[in-house]
Amino acid sequence: MICCLNPDCPHPLNPDGKQFCQTCNRPLTPLLRNRFRVIRVLSDEGGFGRTYLAEDMDKLQDRCVIKQLAPKFQESWALSKAMDLFQREAQRLQQLGEHPQIPTLLAYFEENTYLYLVQQFIDxxxxxxxxxxxxxxxxxxxxxxxxxxxxxxxxxxxxxxxxxxxxxxxxxxxxxxxxxxxxxxxxxxxxxxxxxxxxxxxxxxxxxxxxxxxxxxxxxxxxxxxxxxxxxxxxxxxxxxxxxxxxxxxxxxxxxxxxxxxxxxxxxxxxxxxxxxxxxxxxxxxxxxxxxxxxxxxxxxxxxxxxxxxxxxxxxxxxxxxxxxxxLRNLFLVGSLIMLLVLGEFFYRQSHQLGINVSSGFGQPNNTPANTDAMLPQSSKIPLGNFYLAHTFKSPSRSVLSVAISPDDKTIVSNSGDTIKLWSLATGQEISTLTGHSDRVNVVGVTPDGQTLVSGSEDKTIKLWNLARGQEIRTLDGHSNSVHTIAISPDGKILANGSDDKTIKVWNLTTGEEIRTLRGHSSWVRSMAFSPDGQTLVSGSRDKTIKVWNLTTGKEIRTLDGHSQTVTSIAITSDGKTLISGSDDKTIKLWNLKTGEEIRTLTGHSGGVRSVVISRDGQTLASGSGDKTIKLWNLKTGEAIRTLAGHGDGVQSLAFSQNGNILVSGGFDNTIKIWRLSS
Structure with a gap:
């Protein structure tokens, strides 16, 4: 059925295929803004417009609510005031929709002389x-x-x-x-x-x-x-x-x-x-x-x-x-928090012995919450500490080892057992599941153009996927052990991945051909990142070292020592000057990438540091840890800005949205959490 958008039409529903309403003879609109298919009227606002139930065709027909502004009064003051208030309402809903118990504003636009607000549908x-x-x-x-x-x-x-x-x-x-x-x-x-x-x-x-x-x-x-x-x-x-x-x-x-x-x-x-x-x-x-x-x-x-x-x-x-x-149950659980904190460290230490170490260093170029909020003027800044937990949703797998966000800020990608899950960043709803790996997926990433998804697995392979269609493009073979970390060059042309076979392989992402294999680590390779110019690759290993590689020659430039346990995560500031490393030794180290000199050590986590992501300006860092928390740091001063608590087990992976207003985290507690900046 197709719904007539004439607010005065007494019987707005029409059979599919009709071009004019069979009741009022008005032209029918199959898709509002070429995106929203109106299904039926939810309520009539009495001379002001209507509220409709619709489907968002850009989000796999997710349901949404559309409010229409179609005032009947003709006084210029009243009409102008109505339009002004409707616009202000859209701005207000944009802000309030960040809360997980308030519908998200999806769109605000004018079409065929009417104004429309589109909001998330609460089922x-x-x-x-x-x-x-x-x-x-x-x-x-x-x-x-x-x-x-x-x-x-x-x-x-x-x-x-x-x-x-x-x-x-x-x-x-x-x-x-x-x-x-x-x-x-x-x-x-x-x-x-x-x-x-x-x-x-x-x-x-x-x-x-x-x-x-x-x-x-x-x-x-x-x-x-x-x-x-x-x-x-x-x-x-x-x-x-x-x-x-x-x-x-x-x-x-x-x-x-x-x-x-x-x-x-x-x-x-x-x-x-x-x-x-x-x-x-x-x-x-x-x-x-x-x-x-x-x-x-x-x-x-x-x-x-x-x-x-x-x-x-x-x-x-x-x-x-x-x-x-x-x-009521959650209030009871608060009383048990002290006991869980004591036991949590014990169980986390046991997980280390099983060698469960993952990197999410591919996400480091994204903006961080130090940047401006979309609803404020470009000159305005929101304090980084103003984070709140917007959504929590469970993954079917035992643990979420890796998360990534598509460059258009619409989709979250995560591992889920031997599959990959795609989720809506706006609502947390599952979009689709990609199958093809024969063993656990350890790491996922998305190319800068948003077209290709890359995954590495315990089955020793890397798979490339068309993100829009969810179809597998090709499989890259060559490792003799599981793949735990990937890095994608800033221009999206080169892929590097590290394996438990102690090697790093470098691939041409366009052709799928292997360019070279880098050897030098004496144990598992667990973290990697490209420099902003794409000329240098940095890797971290279970051998407690960090190696800096010249990608043009494939030669090792230097080895950085300082960590006492596995280097689990690597990131590089957007100016290419500072290297950040996180380790199971519970510390974060800052290094001069050019000279290899250690700048400072950040301490504060009570568990191993599993993931680090940094802002494009190189001033702010987010770190996830086995102590179940996320810490936000001022990289210039080394000061801890805030601790985000909420995960029930170790935080394994972090990713920032492109606009810097959202941080996504995944962990051993089988959940993905979406943190948003509030004004």
Whole structure:
């Protein structure tokens, strides 16, 4: 079926192949912006436009939501104001969509005189429908809902955004992980109300909205918290606040407890009491205040964690545990963290004895979070420390040894057992699986033009793939042992790979012909990187050394000694002056690439350093370690800027997006994590 985009069409669905709507006779648009196929109408915004369900043809028909701006009022002020607010809404959603529980903005454009916002589709069920099936929530479930939603409200309020229409219909429980997602930031209903505000139209939903919204058209963080309290009341009692507001105005909030079907604890009742205060000044003023009262006082550290749960420790889903207990289980897991830290180092040391060492040095030229955010002027800088955990998704394999990002910042590539997985960077959804290797894939990389994917495996081979089509191009044979590291020259013409057979092979990527074999290491080759001019190759080995090679002659230039264990990762700054090496000896060393002199040693990780990636300007470093953390460093001063925690086991691989706003990490905990910069 094809959907008519005339906002006034009473029956917009048409059979495929039609060029004109069979109801209103308007021309039909098969693909908006040659990308989005509209399936059906989700809602009508009453004289302002419509909201549609669509498919994103550029992302393997991923579903998305399209909001249309088609205002009927003709006053020049109102029309201009509507367009201005709609554009501002797009900018705001671009910022807010970085949060994993808020839909991502996919596009904003004008076509056929209408403006369109395209957002990620959240596959799940809203809480109103869930309530109709459950017929009521327990006090424990209400606590879980508060713990899941309050950090989201904290996030948007800190960015100066008020939702204004928080209610069960606008809260969706996502099917994939059970998290609650906040939708509909009012880009339609709010705009209609605001441009008509001079005629006395209020903003929000009666019963759920605070008095200052309904009476004065003003909203504050405390206004959203009133709506959250009204939502909890509805879910807890099954009684609609709209019905009570219609019959009693705001009087119902003073004696809301009479509608309870069963008793609840005094502390939860007091929290709802304060959320539902009629006077905004008597209400909670921030989501953080609510969290402090919600979490038991004998565990003050949990309050801070709950307030930032999307940053550090998101819920880990396991099939054997019901969704509704996910948050409760995570709070219990925090209590076990000390024990895990002690045991983690022991098990990690055991993994070293098995020789599980991987490099991701091919990603070092990418920008880092020291660069500008896409939503700010080019002269603006965002502090590197402003990272939060945007997505976590599981790989089917036991561990994620290598991750890479395509140059267009659309696709994450990772190993997964003897296969390769392609994931959407925007949503974390799996795109496809590439099969062909006969044993575990150890390392993956993407050429600078984004056309070719390279993979190295325990099966002793390297495979080249067409990334767009997911088809194998050729297999490179020649090693007598497993391939653990690859490096691709900056011009995309030369491939180098290191093997457990102690050799490095250099290949012509265009023809697949072997150029030469480099010999010199006395043990496994585990890390490599090209210099920016493509003339020099640097390799790190289990023999604890770093070797610098002249690619033109194939001769060794020098050997760098200093590490006491395997050199697991290599990177070179974009100016070609500084070499960075990470090692199982828990240190990171900086070297003068031209002279081979050691500049400094960075210490701070309590486990082996598994991956290092650096900024294009050579000033900032990200390192992943067996201690389960990622550290961000100022390379000029050697100062540790921030530690990112969240992985449940060693971090094996890191990659930065081209725009520098995203860091992707993979680890032994079987997860891939997407970290984003926030403004």
């Amino acid at each position: 799940g069920q809203n809480l109103l429908k869930e309530l109709q099936q459950k017929r009521g929530y327990s006090a424990k479930e209400i606590r879980e809902i508060l713990l899941d939603l309050l950090p989201v409200l904290k996030f948007i309020h800190e960015r100066g955004v008020i939702h204004r229409d928080l209610k069960p219909q606008n809260i969706i429980r996502r099917k994939s992980d059970g998290r609650l997602c906040l939708i509909d930031f009012g880009s339609s209903k709010q705009l209609t109300a605001r441009v008509q505000l001079q005629m006395g139209t209020s903003i929000g939903s009666h019963g759920y909205s605070a008095i200052e919204q309904i009476r004065d058209g003003k909203a504050y963080p405390a206004s959203d918290l009133f709506s959250l309290g009204a939502t909890c009341f509805h879910l807890l009692t099954g009684t609609s606040p709209f019905k009570l507001w219609t019959e009693h105005g705001y009087a119902w909030v003073q004696d809301w407890r009479q509608y309870l079907k069963s008793a609840i604890s005094d502390d939860l009742a007091e929290i709802i009491d304060k959320l539902l205060k009629k006077d905004a000044h008597q209400r909670y003023q921030s989501a953080e205040q609510v969290l402090k009262d919600l979490v038991p006082k004998q565990q003050p550290s949990l309050s801070a964690q709950a307030a930032n749960s999307f940053v550090i420790l998101p819920p880990t889903q396991q099939p054997s545990v019901p969704r509704k207990y996910a948050l």
